[in-house]
Amino acid sequence: MSAEGAGPGLGLGLGSEPGPLCPEHGQDLSWFCGSERRPVCAACAGVGGRCQGHRICRAEERAEELRNKIVDQCERLQLQSAGISKYVAEVLPGKNQRAVSMASSARELVIQRLSLVRSLCESEEQRLLEQVHGEEERAHQSILTQRVHWAEALQKLDTIRNSLVDMLTHLDDLQLIQKEQEIFERTEEAEGILDPQESEKLNFNEKCTWSPLLTQLWATAVLGSLSGMEEVRIEEKTVSPSLQLSEDRRTLTFSAKKSKAFADGPERFDHWPNALAAASFQEGLHAWMVNVQNSCAYKVGVASSQLPRKGSGSDCRLGHNAYSWVFSRYDQEFRFSHNGQHEPLGLLQCPAQLGVLLDLQAQELLFFEPASGTVLYSHRASFPRPLFPVFAVAHQTISIIH
Numbered sequence: 001m002s003a004e005g006a007g008p009g010l011g012l013g014l015g016s017e018p019g020p021l022c023p024e025h026g027q028d029l030s031w032f033c034g035s036e037r038r039p040v041c042a043a044c045a046g047v048g049g050r051c052q053g054h055r056i057c058r059a060e061e062r063a064e065e066l067r068n069k070i071v072d073q074c075e076r077l078q079l080q081s082a083g084i085s086k087y088v089a090e091v092l093p094g095k096n097q098r099a100v101s102m103a104s105s106a107r108e109l110v111i112q113r114l115s116l117v118r119s120l121c122e123s124e125e126q127r128l129l130e131q132v133h134g135e136e137e138r139a140h141q142s143i144l145t146q147r148v149h150w151a152e153a154l155q156k157l158d159t160i161r162n163s164l165v166d167m168l169t170h171l172d173d174l175q176l177i178q179k180e181q182e183i184f185e186r187t188e189e190a191e192g193i194l195d196p197q198e199s200e201k202l203n204f205n206e207k208c209t210w211s212p213l214l215t216q217l218w219a220t221a222v223l224g225s226l227s228g229m230e231e232v233r234i235e236e237k238t239v240s241p242s243l244q245l246s247e248d249r250r251t252l253t254f255s256a257k258k259s260k261a262f263a264d265g266p267e268r269f270d271h272w273p274n275a276l277a278a279a280s281f282q283e284g285l286h287a288w289m290v291n292v293q294n295s296c297a298y299k300v301g302v303a304s305s306q307l308p309r310k311g312s313g314s315d316c317r318l319g320h321n322a323y324s325w326v327f328s329r330y331d332q333e334f335r336f337s338h339n340g341q342h343e344p345l346g347l348l349q350c351p352a353q354l355g356v357l358l359d360l361q362a363q364e365l366l367f368f369e370p371a372s373g374t375v376l377y378s379h380r381a382s383f384p385r386p387l388f389p390v391f392a393v394a395h396q397t398i399s400i401i402h
Helices: 061-169 173-178 180-191 211-227
Strands: 032-033 038-040 056-058 243-245 251-254 273-276 287-290 297-304 322-330 333-338 342-345 353-359 364-369 374-380 387-393 395-398
Touching: 032 061, 056 061, 056 342, 061 180, 061 211, 173 180, 173 287, 211 287, 211 353, 211 364, 211 374, 297 353, 297 374, 322 374, 322 387, 333 374, 342 374
Parallel strands: none
Antiparallel strands: 032 038, 032 056, 243 251, 251 395, 273 387, 287 353, 287 395, 297 322, 297 387, 322 333, 333 342, 353 364, 364 374
């Protein structure tokens, strides 16, 4: 819009004091420049003015536009306030009631489930204690039966011996010869009494306490109570030339070409792709985890310090000797191996991570899946001390999880 012939400035409201003037021309600021977004005078807005060609409108039009915007904004704020008030008055009380109701249901669910778990634990405890008591009674009765049997045997042997000694002492040659048949019968009777033999029936059978439910609950409780996993790192001196060890000593990578970077030594495995951890365990409860998702051929477990390191024989191969206990995978086959005995494990899926739990007090080694807490295998044995975490990999990499 042109500012030519514009009348007196409208920058003054009714009954108001004169407004500010243009600092350049000394005229009323009666126009509004939309490009510079500020009030200007007629000279600025007119031909040759600094705002020529800009978006120009009268100041009262711009003010009216702003008043309309303020009115619209006030209406929106009023509607927003009404909506918030309604939300506070109607929605939040309902939310609060639902929160109280759901919290009550959640408490009941927790109590119900823990009550069921507690009841199941009590029933399992009673069942196992009854089995322990029954096994104790059986062993006790077997021992008592043996006592009676051997007491009778001792008495019979004593009677036979006294009879033979009496013959030897009191009979002359002719009488002794006449008693030959009796001597033979007594001797034969004594030979029929065999020496005591070791019998498993006289031993307490620890298997009476084995329970999949108890093992699962125990493992879950132990993993939940441990402050953290063991700080396990690989001992570089033991790493096979077929493996590459990361700088942080937690990752082993298989290489078909044997490395010459490691100097040979008495601790190093020179054939099988094995490695031992740097730290060993003498007692207590220990747990560590291994990322195995990238490997289709690995072994994880524990080994004695007596495990041989040199040669390609089974005495150095994990799980094929008396010095190692391992969980292994080869392609889609999983198994637990010790001393050449291999127990297949029917896993439905390949674990991405493998956890190892070693309880030296209870003499139990347990392998579990950390994500679900599922126990994959448990093994009890009289483990030698010390025991080292042991690893083998023949495909890609495995890593100790920190």
